[in-house]
Amino acid sequence: MKKSDKKGSHIIEIISCIIFFGFFIIFALITIFKPKEKFSELENKSLERKPKLSAKTWFDRTYTDKLEKYVADHFSGRVGWLDLKSGIETAVGKKEIGGIYVLKDRLIEKVGEPDYSDVDKSIEAINEFSKENDFPVYMMLVPTSAEFYKDELAYFYPELDQRRFIDYVYSGLDDNISKIDVYDALSSHKNDYVYYRTDHHWTSLGAYYAYAAAGEKMGYVPHELSYYDVEHASDSFKGTFYSKTLNTSVKDDTMDYYHDPDGDKPMTVEVTQVFGSDPEVSDSIYYRDYLDVKDKYASFLGTNAPIVTIRTGNEGGKLLIIKDSYAHCYSQFLTDHYSEITLIDMRYIQISYKKIIDVSDYDDALVLYNVSSFAGDTDLKKLLYS
Amino acid sequence: MVFSSLVFLFYFLPITMLIYFVLPDKFRNIFILLTGLFFYAWGEPKYVVIMLISTAIDYTAGLLINKFNDKRNIQTVFLLVSVIMNLSLLGVFKYSSFIITTINSLFGLNITDPQLPLPIGISFYTFQSMSYTIDLYMKKIKVQKNFFSFAAYVTLFPQIVAGPIVRYEDVAREIDCRTISISKVSEGIGKFLKGLAKKVLLANNIGLVWTQVKAMDYGEISAATAWIGILAFTFQIYFDFSGYSDMAIGLGKMLGFNFPINFDHPYLSRSISEFWRRWHITLGSWFREYVYIPLGGNRKGFARTIINLLIVWSLTGLWHGSSWNFMLWGFYFGVLIVIERLGWGKILEKLPKAVSMLYTFILVVLGWVLFDTNTLTDAWHFIGAMFGANGILGDSTALYLLASNAVIFALCIFASTDIFTKFTDKLQQQKPMQLKIAAIAAQLIILVNCTAYLVDASYNPFLYFRF
Numbered sequence: 001m002k003k004s005d006k007k008g009s010h011i012i013e014i015i016s017c018i019i020f021f022g023f024f025i026i027f028a029l030i031t032i033f034k035p036k037e038k039f040s041e042l043e044n045k046s047l048e049r050k051p052k053l054s055a056k057t058w059f060d061r062t063y064t065d066k067l068e069k070y071v072a073d074h075f076s077g078r079v080g081w082l083d084l085k086s087g088i089e090t091a092v093g094k095k096e097i098g099g100i101y102v103l104k105d106r107l108i109e110k111v112g113e114p115d116y117s118d119v120d121k122s123i124e125a126i127n128e129f130s131k132e133n134d135f136p137v138y139m140m141l142v143p144t145s146a147e148f149y150k151d152e153l154a155y156f157y158p159e160l161d162q163r164r165f166i167d168y169v170y171s172g173l174d175d176n177i178s179k180i181d182v183y184d185a186l187s188s189h190k191n192d193y194v195y196y197r198t199d200h201h202w203t204s205l206g207a208y209y210a211y212a213a214a215g216e217k218m219g220y221v222p223h224e225l226s227y228y229d230v231e232h233a234s235d236s237f238k239g240t241f242y243s244k245t246l247n248t249s250v251k252d253d254t255m256d257y258y259h260d261p262d263g264d265k266p267m268t269v270e271v272t273q274v275f276g277s278d279p280e281v282s283d284s285i286y287y288r289d290y291l292d293v294k295d296k297y298a299s300f301l302g303t304n305a306p307i308v309t310i311r312t313g314n315e316g317g318k319l320l321i322i323k324d325s326y327a328h329c330y331s332q333f334l335t336d337h338y339s340e341i342t343l344i345d346m347r348y349i350q351i352s353y354k355k356i357i358d359v360s361d362y363d364d365a366l367v368l369y370n371v372s373s374f375a376g377d378t379d380l381k382k383l384l385y386s
Numbered sequence: 387m388v389f390s391s392l393v394f395l396f397y398f399l400p401i402t403m404l405i406y407f408v409l410p411d412k413f414r415n416i417f418i419l420l421t422g423l424f425f426y427a428w429g430e431p432k433y434v435v436i437m438l439i440s441t442a443i444d445y446t447a448g449l450l451i452n453k454f455n456d457k458r459n460i461q462t463v464f465l466l467v468s469v470i471m472n473l474s475l476l477g478v479f480k481y482s483s484f485i486i487t488t489i490n491s492l493f494g495l496n497i498t499d500p501q502l503p504l505p506i507g508i509s510f511y512t513f514q515s516m517s518y519t520i521d522l523y524m525k526k527i528k529v530q531k532n533f534f535s536f537a538a539y540v541t542l543f544p545q546i547v548a549g550p551i552v553r554y555e556d557v558a559r560e561i562d563c564r565t566i567s568i569s570k571v572s573e574g575i576g577k578f579l580k581g582l583a584k585k586v587l588l589a590n591n592i593g594l595v596w597t598q599v600k601a602m603d604y605g606e607i608s609a610a611t612a613w614i615g616i617l618a619f620t621f622q623i624y625f626d627f628s629g630y631s632d633m634a635i636g637l638g639k640m641l642g643f644n645f646p647i648n649f650d651h652p653y654l655s656r657s658i659s660e661f662w663r664r665w666h667i668t669l670g671s672w673f674r675e676y677v678y679i680p681l682g683g684n685r686k687g688f689a690r691t692i693i694n695l696l697i698v699w700s701l702t703g704l705w706h707g708s709s710w711n712f713m714l715w716g717f718y719f720g721v722l723i724v725i726e727r728l729g730w731g732k733i734l735e736k737l738p739k740a741v742s743m744l745y746t747f748i749l750v751v752l753g754w755v756l757f758d759t760n761t762l763t764d765a766w767h768f769i770g771a772m773f774g775a776n777g778i779l780g781d782s783t784a785l786y787l788l789a790s791n792a793v794i795f796a797l798c799i800f801a802s803t804d805i806f807t808k809f810t811d812k813l814q815q816q817k818p819m820q821l822k823i824a825a826i827a828a829q830l831i832i833l834v835n836c837t838a839y840l841v842d843a844s845y846n847p848f849l850y851f852r853f
Contacts, residue, residue, distance in 0.1 A: 009819060009822055010568070012822045012826065013569050013571075015826060016572045016825075017568060017575065019830060020579075023830075024399060027396055028397055031396070058431055059431045064393075064429070068392065071392045071396070071397075072841055072842075072843060075392065078841055081841040081842065084834070084838040088835065088838065093790065093791075093793050094790055095789070153786070
């Protein structure tokens with residue numbers, strides 16, 4: 001090697017040392033000194049707090065485990081790193097990121113085979129609920145977007161056949177439970193905007209088609225689609241699928257509110273977060289504050305709460321809905337046909353529903369779930385609590 | 387602590403190295419000991435005591451073997467103390483569950499399994515410190531009189547949890563006197579980052595495929611799915627383990643040590659014997675040195691050679707984990723090597739390269755089924771599925787797994803060959819400066835990409851904790 005080469009290679013060696021240690025030290029220092037946040041809106045999750053070192057946490061290894069999570073959660077430029085990873089995954093042709101499939105123009109969820117013993121328990125609980133009460137019970141199991149768009153994956157990983165799953169559940173329900181099948185109503189509009197591209201929920205339009213299909217069985221005359229005054233409440237909605245993948249190749253979602261043509265009537269909406277405490281009261285089912293944050297779907301009746309009551313000021317019966325969050329956006333169509341709607345979420349209720357509401361108040365009950373949450377549900381069996 | 391973690395890379399490593407570089411030479415061994423204990427206690431806050439006890443006993447045994455230089459019988463006693471102590475530690479912490487369940491099922495007894503958790507790296511550090519007392523007894527090395535220097539050898543953090551199994555002989559000189567230079571640190575950085583990329587970018591990603599397939603029902607999967615799954619594991623274990631060894635060797639270089647290489651493109655081997663000369667080389671040479679040769683090796687006639695081979699390979703299997711799967715896995719290779727010794731090896735040499743390489747690779751892949759399925763029954767069903775026992779050759783699952791991971795598979799195959807190494811070796815001859823500049827660019831890319839994967843660490847297992 002020539003002398004100048006030797007000198008040059010020595011300089012390169014020094015540079016490589018500076019890059020290697022400099023890289024670690026700079027990011028480590030920024031991570032230590034930057035202000036820490038408690039919650040990541042983008043990812044929709046609470047960030048790990050700084051663990052406390054004590055003999056106990058050291059020896060049971062919780063300190064070291066949590067410190068590792070803490071460093072990752074507060075790492076400098078975390079979102080940029082997550083973006084980079086998701087970009088690499090897409091570039092190398094990975095079709096699935098964190099349980100979400102990336103399609104050309106939308107994200108869909110991977111719905112695996114459920115544990116049928118849990119499903120059977122849920123079915124049994126609904127049957128028992130129907131037997132115990134005098135009012136008619138309706139069941140609406142809504143397919144999720146995966147069912148209608150999964151064919152777009154060239155080679156599809158075997159997914160739950162939601163048509164068969166709905167049939168399985170409906171055939172297990174007692175005859176006196178009225179089954180509302182909205183599969184075809186959604187399937188025939190799959191080319192319209194019936195599901196969000198970046199979120200696991202249905203859009204207001206999707207909910208409308210289900211509402212229209214349910215009218216006959218539930219005994220109301222649905223409005224025509226043209227009846228509504230549609231408001232584009234947001235066009236920058238990034239939903240839960242986005243949070244899981246941070247995929248930016250899919251367009252942001254638009255969120256629509258379906259208003260009465262002559263303006264919404266004032267209503268009373270009571271949200272009870274904790275039993276025994278006073279409910280939060282508002283005069284609209286639209287919680288516009290949530291339009292300014294990431295979780296915009298919560299602008300329909302807020303985030304999931306154990307019990308929500310809507311006094312609509314309209315004529316009609318009283319409806320009890322046992323539900324997941326699909327019912328939130330669905331409710332905007334029901335307010336015209338019922339005087340009072342109560343939504344209860346079994347995931348947040350640990351005691352018998354009879355202790356929370358007076359069942360004799362209600363004229364109808366609707367069980368409304370999407371297939372994915374029903375398939376993984378272990379809370380409906382709490383309907384059996386006495 | 388593991389190398390592929392943010393706390394190690396961004397905090398432990400720069401702090402340790404910077405202090406180490408500025409420290410006067412005479413304090414460096416003590417510093418290595420302290421950092422090694424901290425590194426180990428991070429993952430094993432309680433069992434660090436066991437390691438210290440074992441170190442103290444081997445150190446003392448070493449002194450005594452040295453002291454009674456002319457009394458062979460007394461030396462033998464102290465050697466036995468060291469060997470029995472190390473093997474008992476392994477026996478109690480690694481094999482007690484296996485021994486108890488075996489005894490229970492053989493004799494219909496009901497002895498309670500204490501279910502002791504396996505201390506990290508116990509299989510590595512016991513083997514390392516045994517190499518010291520045995521070699522001392524064989525008069526191959528000189529005694530280490532400084533406790534801190536000996537303890538620094540055992541607790542040297544680069545190799546403490548997952549090897550390579552560095553024999554005392556390998557580093558005896560460097561323990562007492564080593565030089566640290568920019569050029570060695572820079573060389574170590576290159577090696578370390580190569581290993582980090584293997585582990586974080588290749589092994590973790592291809593490992594996800596195997597995690598999916600492993601969880602499926604082996605009575606239903608298609609032959610193609612089974613093959614894709616076990617091939618994914620084939621690459622995962624190679625890049626995980628060899629990546630870890632590379633990182634250890636790189637860190638060793640930065641500290642001034644030269645550890646022996648542990649992997650040499652094993653999937654290019656043309657026979658099973660060759661595979662084991664290229665895979666986990668330090669383990670193979672440990673067993674050859676301390677078990678096979680003392681048993682007589684191949685010098686006591688043909689029948690004894692075969693028996694010795696089978697013993698060594700069953701033990702090698704058992705070293706990897708305490709279950710019948712591992713024992714059988716080792717025995718399987720023992721049998722294959724015996725067959726090669728019987729003349730099949732000569733035929734393999736004459737076959738076209740592609741044929742003998744494919745032969746070896748397929749047998750190794752079948753071995754991985756034994757290695758990573760949970761029971762012998764599972765292994766049997768899985769191998770059945772690979773050969774069409776479920777009556778389905780291919781399905782959409784297989785196509786999906788392949789399509790979704792085609793790029794990663796291609797990268798893994800490429801990185802298993804020596805094409806890239808040959809290419810860089812050639813550049814080293816012709817354009818060394820350009821190669822160095824390209825290497826820096828590559829290192830920066832690796833740093834950035836690995837950080838992205840570690841910040842979002844949804845899947846970062848560590849396969850060697852159970853050894």
